[in-house]
Amino acid sequence: MFRSLLTAAFVALAVTATAHAQDASFKVATLTDGLEHPWAMALLPDGNLLVSERPGRLQIIDAKSGKARAVGGMPEVRAESEAGALGLALDPDFGKNGRLYLCYSTGWTLQPGNRLSAFTLKDDQLGAEQIVLDDLPGAKWHNGCRVAVSPDGYLFASMGDATSAQRAQDGKARNGKIFRLNRDGSVPADNPFANSPVWSFGHRNPQGLAFRPKDGALWSTEHGPDTQDELNLIVKGGNYGWPLCRGTDSCAELPGYHAAVAEFDHTDTIAISDLIFYRGDAFPDWQGDILFVSLKTGRLYHLDMDGDRVRGTEILIDGDFGRLRDVAEAPDGSLYLATDNGEDQILHLTPR
Numbered sequence: 001m002f003r004s005l006l007t008a009a010f011v012a013l014a015v016t017a018t019a020h021a022q023d024a025s026f027k028v029a030t031l032t033d034g035l036e037h038p039w040a041m042a043l044l045p046d047g048n049l050l051v052s053e054r055p056g057r058l059q060i061i062d063a064k065s066g067k068a069r070a071v072g073g074m075p076e077v078r079a080e081s082e083a084g085a086l087g088l089a090l091d092p093d094f095g096k097n098g099r100l101y102l103c104y105s106t107g108w109t110l111q112p113g114n115r116l117s118a119f120t121l122k123d124d125q126l127g128a129e130q131i132v133l134d135d136l137p138g139a140k141w142h143n144g145c146r147v148a149v150s151p152d153g154y155l156f157a158s159m160g161d162a163t164s165a166q167r168a169q170d171g172k173a174r175n176g177k178i179f180r181l182n183r184d185g186s187v188p189a190d191n192p193f194a195n196s197p198v199w200s201f202g203h204r205n206p207q208g209l210a211f212r213p214k215d216g217a218l219w220s221t222e223h224g225p226d227t228q229d230e231l232n233l234i235v236k237g238g239n240y241g242w243p244l245c246r247g248t249d250s251c252a253e254l255p256g257y258h259a260a261v262a263e264f265d266h267t268d269t270i271a272i273s274d275l276i277f278y279r280g281d282a283f284p285d286w287q288g289d290i291l292f293v294s295l296k297t298g299r300l301y302h303l304d305m306d307g308d309r310v311r312g313t314e315i316l317i318d319g320d321f322g323r324l325r326d327v328a329e330a331p332d333g334s335l336y337l338a339t340d341n342g343e344d345q346i347l348h349l350t351p352r
Contacts, residue, residue, distance in 0.1 A: 025283065026316070027352050031336065032066035033345045035059070038338040040088035040147070040274075041328040041346070045095045049328070049336060049346065050121075052102065054084030060124065061346055063330070073119070073126030078105040078112060081140035087147035087157065091118075091183065098122050099183075103145035103157055105138050112138035114145055116157050118183075132185040133197060137162035137175045141205075142223075146274065148209040151216045154188065155181045156199065158206035158220065165243035168202050176203040176242055178220065178234060192237030202240040202257075206232075208274040208292060221272045221292055222260075229272035230260035231290070233308055262303070262310045264294075271296035273340075274326045280333020282351050291316075293324035295340060300324060300349075321347060 037054035044050055049061040051068075056077035059068045077085050083105035091099035098120040106113045114136040120127035132155065142160030149155055161168045161176040168176025171193065180199035182188055187197050208221035218234040228247030232240055238258045245251035247263035264270045275292035290303040290310075298319040304312040317324070317337075325340035335349040 025352055026349050028347050028349050031346045031348045032061050032068055035344040037340055038344055039086050041326050041336055041338055042088050042090050047331055052085045052088045055079045056085050071124050075129055078107055083143050086145035089147040089149050092149055101147050103147050114138045114143050139163040144206050146209045150211055155183050156209055160205035168242045177201050200234050200238040202242050204242040210275050210277055212277050213279055221275045224269055226269055227267055228263040229270055231262040232260050270294040276327055276329055280329055282333030291327055293327045295323040298322050298324055
């Protein structure tokens with residue numbers, strides 16, 4: 001407890017001193033520590049946090065005390081390098097059915113893969129696994145595996161190129177794709193490619209998925225190879241260019257190519273991670289805008305949005321806590337941030 005209080009005090013002082021906002025309008029405290037590579041966070045109906053940890057665990061974090069308790073019944077997970085227990089999302093009817101979706105890595109080095117499955121959560125225990133999408137490509141790196149449910153109830157998941165870049169352009173391969181499914185795992189009749197879960201293709205490693213509240217449009221953050229991390233507006237059947245085209249570059253030689261809305265940046269990589277559209281009242285100036293986090297630079301970005309255009313960029317946190325993997329909005333409009341340094345924390349960002 002003493003350690004947590006000291007950490008929280010130091011954290012708040014660090015952000016106040018180094019935040020790039022004109023006048024730091026927020027403070028940051030440590031909600032909990034002692035985690036290991038948390039990857040995704042989901043807000044439970046009671047306001048507590050459900051967190052996946054890459055080594056193969058699920059934890060429930062009490063939003064008031066910060067105490068963590070483990071969830072039992074996890075499947076066997078291939079945990080190596082960037083692979084492990086990754087994307088997480090709750091069913092829209094979770095309060096009634098306890099159903100959640102988890103994307104995780106399977107097999108081992110000689111036969112790596114990834115899988116999207118559904119489970120029920122009751123009394124801190126996962127029920128029987130229902131496989132939603134199996135035999136996804138896998139590798140030590142570029143596993144994608146971000147999961148989200150759209151406002152109209154479809155299940156979306158991302159898949160990286162699994163280090164086989166050319167397959168991102170191959171319609172028969174599942175590398176480098178974003179998938180759209182019914183929540184029972186069946187393929188919607190109006191998907192762009194007949195009898196296929198593929199919604200878009202030409203992706204390298206999509207690390208974030210979020211739906212814009214005003215119209216339900218899907219946006220994604222995606223790792224570039226060494227430069228040009230991307231913010232993309234995802235459209236039905238869209239080709240996002242990898243490995244032939246990058247970032248905001250024009251690419252007339254690739255029919256149907258959708259360039260990134262923005263890149264970060266043209267000379268380096270920030271290792272972009274998850275994003276949200278901010279909805280709350282705690283920070284009214286951010287409403288409707290994009291917030292995202294980065295790994296290499298350890299930043300929290302605020303993108304001032306004007307429709308589909310980024311009007312301005314503000315760095316709210318710049319490396320104060322090391323790598324930042326995930327961002328989530330609490331019911332009161334405050335934010336949770338997950339670090340990804342190996343000895344990790346969930347941070348709580350609130351108005352000053």
